[in-house]
Amino acid sequence: MKMVGVVLFACLCFFFVYILLAGTPLERLNRSCLPATWLGRAMTTVASFGSNGAEAKSAEGADQLYNGCRYFLYRQFYAEEHRELQEQYEKVKAKPAAPARGPK
Numbered sequence: 001m002k003m004v005g006v007v008l009f010a011c012l013c014f015f016f017v018y019i020l021l022a023g024t025p026l027e028r029l030n031r032s033c034l035p036a037t038w039l040g041r042a043m044t045t046v047a048s049f050g051s052n053g054a055e056a057k058s059a060e061g062a063d064q065l066y067n068g069c070r071y072f073l074y075r076q077f078y079a080e081e082h083r084e085l086q087e088q089y090e091k092v093k094a095k096p097a098a099p100a101r102g103p104k
Helices: 003-019 025-032 033-048 052-077 079-094
Strands: none
Touching: 003 033, 025 033, 025 052, 033 052, 052 079
């Protein structure tokens, strides 16, 4: 039983390193939400045993789960930085442009 815990802990550590090695914030968000994707695929597979309508609804729910995961992580880690960048952009945009010099 102790070995199972060690293996699960090692897998969890590997997963965190895999997330941290991503090059861009978007890739980190995508990698962080991989378990939601796996769960969604499993739900859709189980729902496919029923009717086609159930499979489509399950796939839609899986997409919502994945997007919800990404949105939650974005709001937790990147929203403040994004807001600050937007404010800087608006300040630069609001400044009047220097008049263009014509040919002499």
